[in-house]
Structures are given as structure tokens and as C-alpha cells.
Amino acid sequence: MALSKKPVTGMKDILPEEMRIRDYVIGVIKETYGKFGFTSIETPCVENIANLTSKQGGDNEKLIFKILKRGEKLNVAAASTEEEVVDGGLRYDLTVPLVRFYSNNAANLPTPFKALQIGNVWRADRPQRGRYRQFMQCDIDIFGEASNLAEIELILATTTTISRLGFRNFQIRLNDRRILKAMAAWAGFAESDFDEVFITLDKMDKIGGDGVLAELLEKGFGDEAQCGKYLGLFDEIRKSEDGIACLREKLEGFLDDDVMTSFQEIVDSVKATKADTFELVFDPTLVRGMSYYTGPIFEIAMPEFGGSCGGGGRYDKMVGKFTGNDVPACGFSIGFERIVMLLMESGFQIPETPEKIAYLVEKGVGGERLCQVIAKAQEERAAGKQILVARMNKNKKFQKDQLTAEGYSDFVEIYRDPLKN
Amino acid sequence: MALSKKPVTGMKDILPEEMRIRDYVIGVIKETYGKFGFTSIETPCVENIANLTSKQGGDNEKLIFKILKRGEKLNVAAASTEEEVVDGGLRYDLTVPLVRFYSNNAANLPTPFKALQIGNVWRADRPQRGRYRQFMQCDIDIFGEASNLAEIELILATTTTISRLGFRNFQIRLNDRRILKAMAAWAGFAESDFDEVFITLDKMDKIGGDGVLAELLEKGFGDEAQCGKYLGLFDEIRKSEDGIACLREKLEGFLDDDVMTSFQEIVDSVKATKADTFELVFDPTLVRGMSYYTGPIFEIAMPEFGGSCGGGGRYDKMVGKFTGNDVPACGFSIGFERIVMLLMESGFQIPETPEKIAYLVEKGVGGERLCQVIAKAQEERAAGKQILVARMNKNKKFQKDQLTAEGYSDFVEIYRDPLKN
Numbered sequence: 001m002a003l004s005k006k007p008v009t010g011m012k013d014i015l016p017e018e019m020r021i022r023d024y025v026i027g028v029i030k031e032t033y034g035k036f037g038f039t040s041i042e043t044p045c046v047e048n049i050a051n052l053t054s055k056q057g058g059d060n061e062k063l064i065f066k067i068l069k070r071g072e073k074l075n076v077a078a079a080s081t082e083e084e085v086v087d088g089g090l091r092y093d094l095t096v097p098l099v100r101f102y103s104n105n106a107a108n109l110p111t112p113f114k115a116l117q118i119g120n121v122w123r124a125d126r127p128q129r130g131r132y133r134q135f136m137q138c139d140i141d142i143f144g145e146a147s148n149l150a151e152i153e154l155i156l157a158t159t160t161t162i163s164r165l166g167f168r169n170f171q172i173r174l175n176d177r178r179i180l181k182a183m184a185a186w187a188g189f190a191e192s193d194f195d196e197v198f199i200t201l202d203k204m205d206k207i208g209g210d211g212v213l214a215e216l217l218e219k220g221f222g223d224e225a226q227c228g229k230y231l232g233l234f235d236e237i238r239k240s241e242d243g244i245a246c247l248r249e250k251l252e253g254f255l256d257d258d259v260m261t262s263f264q265e266i267v268d269s270v271k272a273t274k275a276d277t278f279e280l281v282f283d284p285t286l287v288r289g290m291s292y293y294t295g296p297i298f299e300i301a302m303p304e305f306g307g308s309c310g311g312g313g314r315y316d317k318m319v320g321k322f323t324g325n326d327v328p329a330c331g332f333s334i335g336f337e338r339i340v341m342l343l344m345e346s347g348f349q350i351p352e353t354p355e356k357i358a359y360l361v362e363k364g365v366g367g368e369r370l371c372q373v374i375a376k377a378q379e380e381r382a383a384g385k386q387i388l389v390a391r392m393n394k395n396k397k398f399q400k401d402q403l404t405a406e407g408y409s410d411f412v413e414i415y416r417d418p419l420k421n
Numbered sequence: 422m423a424l425s426k427k428p429v430t431g432m433k434d435i436l437p438e439e440m441r442i443r444d445y446v447i448g449v450i451k452e453t454y455g456k457f458g459f460t461s462i463e464t465p466c467v468e469n470i471a472n473l474t475s476k477q478g479g480d481n482e483k484l485i486f487k488i489l490k491r492g493e494k495l496n497v498a499a500a501s502t503e504e505e506v507v508d509g510g511l512r513y514d515l516t517v518p519l520v521r522f523y524s525n526n527a528a529n530l531p532t533p534f535k536a537l538q539i540g541n542v543w544r545a546d547r548p549q550r551g552r553y554r555q556f557m558q559c560d561i562d563i564f565g566e567a568s569n570l571a572e573i574e575l576i577l578a579t580t581t582t583i584s585r586l587g588f589r590n591f592q593i594r595l596n597d598r599r600i601l602k603a604m605a606a607w608a609g610f611a612e613s614d615f616d617e618v619f620i621t622l623d624k625m626d627k628i629g630g631d632g633v634l635a636e637l638l639e640k641g642f643g644d645e646a647q648c649g650k651y652l653g654l655f656d657e658i659r660k661s662e663d664g665i666a667c668l669r670e671k672l673e674g675f676l677d678d679d680v681m682t683s684f685q686e687i688v689d690s691v692k693a694t695k696a697d698t699f700e701l702v703f704d705p706t707l708v709r710g711m712s713y714y715t716g717p718i719f720e721i722a723m724p725e726f727g728g729s730c731g732g733g734g735r736y737d738k739m740v741g742k743f744t745g746n747d748v749p750a751c752g753f754s755i756g757f758e759r760i761v762m763l764l765m766e767s768g769f770q771i772p773e774t775p776e777k778i779a780y781l782v783e784k785g786v787g788g789e790r791l792c793q794v795i796a797k798a799q800e801e802r803a804a805g806k807q808i809l810v811a812r813m814n815k816n817k818k819f820q821k822d823q824l825t826a827e828g829y830s831d832f833v834e835i836y837r838d839p840l841k842n
Contacts, residue, residue, distance in 0.1 A: 016462055035806070037777075066489040104427060272796045371689055388458030
């Protein structure tokens with residue numbers, strides 16, 4: 001059978017040019033998050049299929065790469081369903097595996113536990129330009145911190161990292177699932193309809209207030225008066241000078257006042273750091289897709305990029321699914337692949353690389369002379385330089401042009417005839 | 422369905438303590454190999470099943486985690502064999518995917534092309550202590566370098582990296598597939614028996630010369646005279662002052678003299694660097710399992726560890742399997758997991774970590790005071806310190822003990838009552 005040179009459908013090879021930027025971004029991420037006390041952890045890329053199909057992953061559960069059973073446990077001929085032939089799957093995100101990890105290892109972890117994960121995930125999405133079926137995610141999460149210190153630290157760690165990568169004028173949009181619910185309750189929607197109402201609300205960016213209104217009516221969630229009241233509240237917040245204060249007054253009786261106090265504290269604490277690379281804004285239309293969120297939610301919006309460049313929130317009820325006991329949890333994921341793409345497109349240059357020198361050795365140089373060349377190269381490397389030792393190609397000019405493009409700034413040519421040197 | 426807290430069978434969660442060492446090792450590897458002009462690349466973890474079962478992977482092909490087809494392509498009920506339901510698999514090594522990568526991207530890569538890969542591979546091996554079904558490999562490979570410069574650079578890059586990780590007194594064992602074959606031909610074995618003869622020879626470490634002799638006779642490869650002649654040659658080399666010179670004389674007519682000259686050059690060039698952390702030794706009993714090797718082969722032996730800690734060799738015929746045109750190729754893989762294990766067992770401490778300070782904030786500290794604390798933490802981080810901001814636990818002493826164990830050397834306690842500070 002002929003071997004295929006192409007990667008599998010929807011996945012890609014990563015060439016040196018992109019890898020240099022990826023490695024640089026990973027370096028900045030690890031160093032910056034480290035300064036906030038986040039420690040790296042890793043889980044296997046494969047998870048038990050039951051964990052991946054436990055309704056924690058929403059629509060991603062439809063996109064799992066499933067792994068065949070092996071040995072005696074597998075009987076394809078006798079099987080009639082998928083379930084009978086698979087026992088694992090590739091993870092579609094880092095959150096479900098992290099919660100399993102925490103549940104499994106909590107006794108050996110500090111409280112609070114601040115985790116950093118950088119790893120690949122897989123989703124069998126329809127292949128499309130710029131979106132791949134294997135991609136890297138980068139998440140930070142805090143377990144065991146019930147107070148808003150978790151949200152504050154996650155937002156500061158994320159914004160500090162993104163700023164260090166050179167991004168400016170980005171936004172952190174902030175909302176709270178409890179505010180979302182209180183607003184819907186205040187307008188008169190039934191609690192059983194909330195999730196569907198929020199799916200429509202989430203389209204505000206694309207279809208505007210009128211579009212949301214039309215879709216809510218079409219779906220039959222309440223009458224024109226109720227839907228109008230709901231959308232009017234968003235207008236009112238937008239027009240008010242202090243949206244949080246405005247809402248606090250409006251939602252009295254529908255929302256615990258502590259929620260708004262804590263929410264205001266997140267905003268005030270982040271602003272107190274006087275960071276000037278981003279803006280933190282309250283956005284009552286922010287929904288975030290996953291139904292597991294229980295409190296504050298947030299998203300990164302970049303002027304260079306239409307969609308979201310990351311997001312997260314509080315999910316206090318997920319550990320309980322594994323252990324029976326809930327543990328406060330809150331996380332923030334940055335869109336690693338989008339950030340790399342934006343840097344590549346901007347012609348980003350990595351700062352501070354070592355001096356790069358290429359030794360080009362003519363064919364036939366051997367013995368004693370080769371020994372001298374090799375020993376010299378080792379000395380220079382020990383002194384911090386990057387030394388490439390390569391045979392001189394027949395087309396030396398082309399070889400040097402290629403190396404110059406790779407950043408080699410100096411060439412040493414070694415010939416058989418010592419007089420040529 | 423109850424969710425499982427355990428990782429899938431044979432794979433493991435990696436806790437912060439081990440991750441710190443893994444990240445440190447990866448950092449040293451990337452920096453050191455970078456000094457030799459190796460550039461990072463990555464391939465997807467999933468490969469087409471046809472590529473993984475093309476006989477390049479030896480016994481590893483029996484251990485593949487296979488991936489189920491999706492959507493309309495899958496019909497479990499109608500299928501009677503594994504082949505009908507799978508289209509991909511998790512890679513079992515980094516070599517087959519690298520050769521596919523090179524074949525796919527050669528036009529956009531320099532010549533020679535020096536690749537560094539650090540990535541996970543998967544093998545459904547019988548689970549056993551210290552061996553996992555997902556583990557990290559770290560390979561360097563050079564494509565397009567026909568001369569021994571490839572072997573020399575690979576050996577120097579690898580030994581420099583391992584030395585920088587603190588290892589001393591290790592050995593690089595060196596042999597050549599062509600020497601192996603010439604010795605067997607010289608003794609009188611049929612070429613069709615070579616692979617089987619080498620499998621027996623490979624056991625020399627464990628069963629000794631007598632054991633090898635007995636097994637060769639038992640398997641019926643030649644008579645006592647022939648097998649005795651073969652094993653006698655190994656004795657002779659061991660006893661001679663210069664094994665390479667001794668062999669060169671003995672194998673005249675069976676081996677191209679250029680092979681020995683080039684082999685001697687590898688040894689001389691590496692010795693010329695006067696590295697004192699390791700010894701390069703010619704070992705005519707070194708076999709290396711994979712049948713794809715075509716020239717020099719090498720292996721790392723560590724005194725701290727019984728088995729091999731890495732190895733590699735030249736494989737000039739594999740690119741041709743993908744493209745029809747052979748390209749010189751040579752690689753060296755280090756045993757990443759074994760190195761991490763040896764460092765963990767030795768109580769290795771990572772050098773040069775930043776000052777780590779924990780701010781413990783009493784429950785209820787909020788508003789203005791919280792803003793001040795957060796702003797101060799951000800300032801300290803910008804100045805290079807690692808600052809953890811956490812709520813003070815009820816058992817403050819236990820919390821501080823835990824943090825001390827994590828390396829926090831200083832504590833700042835922030836109370837609601839400002840007089841307590």
C-alpha cells in the first residue's frame with residue numbers, strides 16, 4: 001500500500017517558522033502564569049469514554065475521536081453499536097479532564113490549587129480554513145477558592161500574559177450567570193426556558209436587539225410585552241453611566257445584593273492595578289455557551305480579531321459530579337491558536353535570539369581538520385552562540401540565502417585546501 | 422452513570438512536582454539543541470492507519486490505539502473486521518510521522534534539515550510499573566546529510582544536553598549495521614539469517630557469549646565451527662587495544678574500507694571536543710531493534726540505570742517509502758521519561774527559581790483594601806517575583822506548611838482589622 005504524505009484530514013504539520021512563535025508564546029505563558037503561583041499539570045490525552053459523554057461537554061460531545069477497544073474485549077463482527085467497540089476517546093477540552101484530575105488527586109494538592117494546563121485537544125469538526133481538528137488549549141483554573149479572589153487573579157494573570165505578548169487595546173467582557181438569570185426572571189421568563197432564551201441573547205452581536213426580540217417571539221418565549229421589557233433593560237443598562245449600579249437597583253428582590261457587591265469588587269480590583277493595555281467592561285449580553293457555569297463569566301475581545309480570543313468563568317458544581325462533594329472552581333482559557341495566528345499575521349519577531357553562525361564544511365574535509373572544526377563549534381556553543389555545522393552544498397549561494405532567511409548572520413567556510421580558508 | 426476519577430488504564434496524571442522537572446528538562450533540551458541549529462517541528466498525534474501499519478514500526482504496530490471512523494463512513498453493525506471501522510491511530514513513535522512530514526514539506530525546508538521533536542506517543546503495552554501507555558519522546562533528526570557530520574552532530578548535541586542535565590559517567594555505545602552484517606558474513610552466516618542472528622546477539626548483555634552461542638546453535642544457524650568463529654571475533658575485538666583497527670584488518674574484503682574510515686572519524690571528532698562527562702565506545706554487539714537502520718547506530722548507557730536511556734542511527738531508505746526517492750536521514754532519541762525518573766529519584770533541585778511570596782488574605786477583606794493588595798501583588802510580579810494571592814485558610818499553620826513545601830519563603834498576612842497588619 002502506498003504511504004500517504006499528507007497529515008490526516010483536518011490536522012496539520014507545524015513547520016519551524018510557526019513552531020518558533022508557538023514555543024515563544026508557551027514560554028511567555030509559563031513564565032507569566034508562574035509569577036501568579038500557577039503550577040503546570042498534565043492529564044492523558046485519552047479519557048474514559050463515559051467521562052467524555054457525561055453531558056459536561058455540550059455539543060463537543062458530538063465531535064469525539066473515539067478509540068477502539070483492544071484484544072479480547074473487542075469483537076467487531078458481533079457488535080452492532082459504537083458503544084460496544086470503544087472504551088476511550090481523545091479529550092475535546094481540558095476542563096473535564098482537569099476536574100477528574102482534581103477529584104483524583106485533591107489529597108496531594110494544596111488549597112487553593114492553581115493549575116496551568118497547555119495541551120492539545122481534538123474535535124472532529126467540519127474542516128475549514130484556520131480551524132483544525134487538533135489544536136492547543138491553554139487554561140488556568142483555581143480550585144478551592146470560593147471568593148472573588150479567584151476571578152480577580154484569573155483576569156489579571158490572563159491580561160498580563162496577553163499584554164506581555166504585545167497585544168494592546170483589548171477588552172475583557174464580564175458578566176455573571178446569576179445576573180443573566182435574575183434579568184430573565186425579572187422580565188418574567190420561566191426558569192425552564194432560561195437556557196433557550198440565553199442561546200438567542202448570545203446572538204445580540206450578530207443580529208442586534210431587534211433580531212433577538214424577533215427570535216424570542218418566534219420561539220414563543222412570552223409575549224411582546226415580556227420580551228420588550230427584557231430587551232428594554234439591556235438598553236437601559238447601556239445608556240446608564242454605571243451599569244452595575246443601575247442593575248443592582250432594578251433587580252432588587254431578584255438577585256442577592258452580595259452578588260453585585262462581589263461583582264463590583266472584581267471590577268474595582270482589576271482597575272486598581274492601573275493596567276493600560278486593556279479595558280474591563282460589564283457586558284450583560286455575555287452568555288458563554290457551557291451550561292456548567294455558576295457565577296461570573298468572562299471573555300476576551302480583540303480589535304484585531306472578530307470573535308472571542310478566550311474566556312472562562314466559575315463552575316462550582318462540577319467536582320461534585322465526580323466526588324459527590326462540590327468544590328469552588330473557576331477557570332480562564334486563552335485562545336492559543338488564535339493568538340499564534342494573530343502574531344504570525346502581524347509579522348511578529350521574537351526578541352533576543354542568540355547569535356547564529358553557520359559553519360559550511362566542504363565535502364571531503366575529514367580526519368584531523370574535521371576534529372578541529374567540531375571542537376571549535378562546541379566551544380562557541382558553550383559560549384552561548386548557535387552554531388550550525390553542515391556540509392557545503394553544491395549550490396553554495398542558494399544554501400547561504402536559505403540560511404540567511406533562517407536568521408544565520410555569519411558564515412564560516414571550511415575547505416579541503418587549507419589555503420582557501 | 423458514575424464518572425471515573427482514575428485516568429484510563431496504563432496512563433497517568435502528572436502532578437506539579439513532576440511537571441516542574443519535566444518543564445525544566447524540556448527547557449534545557451530546547452535551548453541546547455537550539456545551539457546546534459535544530460528547529461522544532463510538530464506533527465498531529467493522529468496518523469492515517471495505513472502509515473502506522475506499513476511495517477516501519479516493527480512490533481510497535483501491534484500496540485496501536487486505533488481511532489474509529491465517524492459519521493456516514495462508520496457502520497459497526499455491518500462490519501466484520503477492525504479494518505472496516507478504523508481510519509486512524511495514535512502514533513507509536515515520532516520517526517514514522519517525521520518521515521511523512523519531511524516527505525510532505527521538503528520543498529519548504531532547508532538542506533540539511535535538522536528537526537527537534539518533543540511529543541507524546543502511545544503504545545497499548547501491558548501496563549507495568551514505571552511504564553505507561555502514553556509517554557513523551559524527544560528526537561533529533563537530520564535529513565539530507567549523507568556524511569558522518571550527521572552522526573557527529575547528533576552525538577554531540579545529545580551528550581551536551583544530557584551533561585547539562587547533570588549526568589556524568591555515561592557511555593555512548595557505537596556500532597554500524599554494515600559492520601554487524603560484515604561480521605556475520607565473514608563468519609559464514611547466510612544473509613537471509615542475519616536479522617535472526619542479530620536478535621540473538623542482542624542478548625549478549627543478558628545471557629553472555631556462551632548463551633548466545635547456545636541459542637545460535639539451537640536455532641540452527643550454522644554449525645559449532647561457524648558460530649564459534651563468530652563469537653571468537655567478538656572476543657578478539659574486546660581483547661585488542663584498538664577494536665576498530667582490529668576489525669578493519671579482519672573484515673578486509675567483507676566491508677568497504679570507507680565505512681571504517683568514516684566510523685573512525687566519528688569517534689575521533691567526538692573525542693576531539695575533550696568532553697569529560699561521557700565515554701564513546703565501539704560496541705560490536707550493539708544491534709538496535711529496528712530493521713530500518715542502514716549505517717551507524719548508537720545507544721546511551723547510564724550507570725544509574727540498567728537499560729538504554731536513548732539511541733538512534735542512520736536510516737537512509739525510509740523517505741523513499743513515501744516519495745520514491747531516498748534521502749539520507751539520521752536520528753537520535755533520548756529516553757525523556759527515564760531521564761525525568763532518574764532526576765526525580767535523585768532528589769534533583771531546579772536551579773535559579775524566582776523569589777516566591779504568598780499573600781494570605783483574611784476572609785472578608787474586600788473593597789478598597791483588596792484593591793491595594795492586588796495592585797501591590799501586580800507590582801511585585803512585574804519586578805520578577807512570584808506572588809501567590811490566596812484567602813487565608815482556617816488552619817493557617819497547615820496552609821503555611823503546605824506553601825513552604827512548595828517553595829514559598831515569605832508570607833504577608835492581610836487582615837480585615839488594619840491594626841493586625
